[in-house]
Amino acid sequence: MTRQELDAAEIRDPLLREAYALCETLLQEENHASHTWMRDQLPPDRRPYWDAMIAFCGHADDLVDAHNVPLTERLRRYDAFTQDFFRMLHATRQASPATVLGPLPGTPGRRSAGDGVRLVSLAFCDFVHTWRLCETGVRQAGQALRTDITTEAYDTAHALEEYMLGVSGEPARWLAVLLAPRGQDLAEGAESAAISWGFGLQTLDFLLDIEEDLRLGKLYVPLDDLRRCGLERAELESTVAARQTSQPLRDLVGCQLVRVRRYFTAAEGWLDQARPAGWEAIRDSLTEGWSTVDRLTRCDHDVFALTAAST
Known part of the structure; x- marks a missing residue:
């Protein structure tokens, strides 16, 4: 410094x-x-x-x-x-x-x-x-x-969002404060946009880090989504440990990407409407995040293909 x-x-x-x-x-x-x-x-x-x-x-x-x-x-x-x-x-x-x-x-x-x-x-x-x-x-x-x-897992998307509000939503809110003119309140919608941006990045990280997290006994995908995609946790753990994707796992990844798109779209919509000065870094980060979503989509939601390509 x-x-x-x-x-x-x-x-x-x-x-x-x-x-x-x-x-x-x-x-x-x-x-x-x-x-x-x-x-x-x-x-x-x-x-x-x-x-x-x-x-x-x-x-x-x-x-x-x-x-x-x-x-x-x-x-x-x-x-x-x-x-x-x-x-x-x-x-x-x-x-x-x-x-x-x-x-x-x-x-x-x-x-x-x-x-x-x-x-x-x-x-x-x-x-x-x-x-x-x-x-x-x-x-x-x-x-x-x-x-x-x-906590080893979160039952619902709502429960996971409550956790994310603390670990990524609040820091995103603090960054929004730093991006604002000193001494001024945040512009209307800025806080929600920052939190949506943070949620989107966090959800992507959960997907990209799923192998490491499971090794540590943690799962940051709602258990409701596992059941909806026909997966048991034990089956997910063995599939991820072998780094061999399956259709249920592809469906699970796709389900999380639906949320990422919703979060990013909300953040981007406010940026496009408000055009705040000083938020260029957030817009650039969103561009990179969308690129990761596109790459996961192109490889048919095979998270292992994406992480292998990045190592």
Whole structure:
């Protein structure tokens, strides 16, 4: 992160500058391609806030997906992380970052892992305050992740959408805030469009990652859809493990693509009508998403053919 980006974002406090810089450093180390692409599309004064959002959500997701850690310990670690964050969120409304965090051993770039996590939380707290994000939405995102620790599948599309509202809908809403003129409310329809965009991308990711998710004991396709397509979960698991598609699996993929098209169409319809300035990155992302839908359609809904071609 450059000094110019921090200056442009009007981030002056030394500890906050360290916290935001750490967020970007962590993301660079993870080689997060989609993060880098979106970051490059944002104006310099928005980039530090994007880094804080992705780094914070990424750490929360890592706690949830630490599958080498017993479930009870994952829940304990996640709860400790979120409780410390919300304590910090409330404290930083009135006190300086240095007062809230207290003395940190070491120097910038040489903090302990635990202090590094708290610095990431500090940066996200500042993002929430600066851009006036709704605390209820932040809590909803956190609760959705916590629920996912103990949830192996979702019975209905509605239940899956409730989960997605936390893990992709809320972050999409935060991005919409970043894309809006600073200090102004979102334009009418912007929030819904951003959430539809996030739902579409998330649903595509569920399809492309189905093999990895099932290995981890997770299924992000509504069980209702499995039954509708004549599939049992055990049959789906064996088919996916063998990477050999079947007609019921093709039908299942097609059913999810119907939803993706609906989500993308809703987002695109608002973009075409409102023509908001600064949303070029979302439109480009939609174009790429539609391209993935088209490729899945052309290969007759064979998700393995698509993922093999991309590796």
